[in-house]
Structures are given as structure tokens and as C-alpha cells.
Amino acid sequence: MGKSWHNLLIEEDGRSTGLCDCCQNKTISLSGFVSTDTESLAAYFIAYTNGQPKHGAEFTFVVGKWGDEAMAKDRFVIVMHHFPEQGFMIDSDIAEKKSNMRDLASNFLNRDDIIGSKFADTLFSIVDAVYMKDSRIDVIRNWKANA
Ligand SMILES: [Zn+2]
Numbered sequence: 718m719g720k721s722w723h724n725l726l727i728e729e730d731g732r733s734t735g736l737c738d739c740c741q742n743k744t745i746s747l748s749g750f751v752s753t754d755t756e757s758l759a760a761y762f763i764a765y766t767n768g769q770p771k772h773g774a775e776f777t778f779v780v781g782k783w784g785d786e787a788m789a790k791d792r793f794v795i796v797m798h799h800f801p802e803q804g805f806m807i808d809s810d811i812a813e814k815k816s817n818m819r820d821l822a823s824n825f826l827n828r829d830d831i832i833g834s835k836f837a838d839t840l841f842s843i844v845d846a847v848y849m850k851d852s853r854i855d856v857i858r859n860w861k862a863n864a
Pocket of ligand 1: 738
């Protein structure tokens with residue numbers, strides 16, 4: 718059975734704020750988890766800048782095995798950028814940008830690793846579940862209407 722985003726569960730977790738380097742507007746960082754009824758699928762992190770849809774929002778996903786037995790090598794990092802006009806775009810080169818996540822996951826998937834892979838369907842269901850169900854990102858969902 719495929720994992721439709723409708724059936725995936727979101728658990729909203731942390732929220733923190735900061736200042737954008739370029740414009741000094743407030744930045745928002747959110748985290749959470751995605752699971753099915755029975756297993757954890759992914760952790761995610763969302764970052765965006767208030768009032769700056771042109772900056773886009775960065776969605777980082779850590780997907781793979783979780784639980785006591787799982788290790789960093791069992792998980793993958795994927796970064797997607799969301800812009801009002803273009804929607805989601807997979808980052809093409811994340812290993813250096815996300816090197817601070819090596820304790821959490823030791824595999825970094827770039828755009829070319831994902832497109833056309835078996836993994837892609839599951840990943841896109843996870844992305845859709847977060848985008849549609851995280852109650853804290855109305856501002857991102859509304860970017861399109863306001864752009
Ligand atoms: Zn800025």
C-alpha cells in the first residue's frame with residue numbers, strides 16, 4: 718500500500734525565532750515529526766522569514782529508520798525550497814550546507830538522487846503531509862494568494 722499524505726500523521730514540535738541576516742526581519746524555525754499509525758517516518762524542519770516570500774521557505778526532511786536500533790547511516794537528509802510561484806524544488810547540493818546534521822543522518826540526497834527513485838513517492842507524500850497538515854504554516858500556504 719502506498720503512503721498517501723492523507724494518512725500520514727504530523728506531530729508539531731519546536732518553534733524558535735531569529736533575525737534574517739539580509740533584511741533583519743524575524744525568522745521562524747519550526748520542527749516536527751511525520752509518522753504512520755505504526756511507524757515514524759521523518760523529522761522535519763521549516764525555516765522562513767516573515768514578510769519575505771521571495772526568500773522562500775526551506776523545508777529539511779530527515780527520512781529513514783528511527784527508534785533505538787537505528788543509526789545515522791539509516792537516515793537521509795533532503796532539502797526542499799518552497800517559493801510562492803514555483804512551489805517545491807529539491808536542493809541540488811546539500812552535503813556542506815547541512816553538515817551540522819551529520820549526527821542525525823549521514824546520507825545527503827540531492828535532486829538527482831531523488832528524481833525517478835523508488836524513494837521519491839514516499840518522500841513526496843511526506844512533503845505533502847507536512848505542507849498540508851502543519852497548522853503553523855498558514856503564512857507559507859497563503860504566499861501564493863498574496864504574491
Ligand atoms: Zn532577509
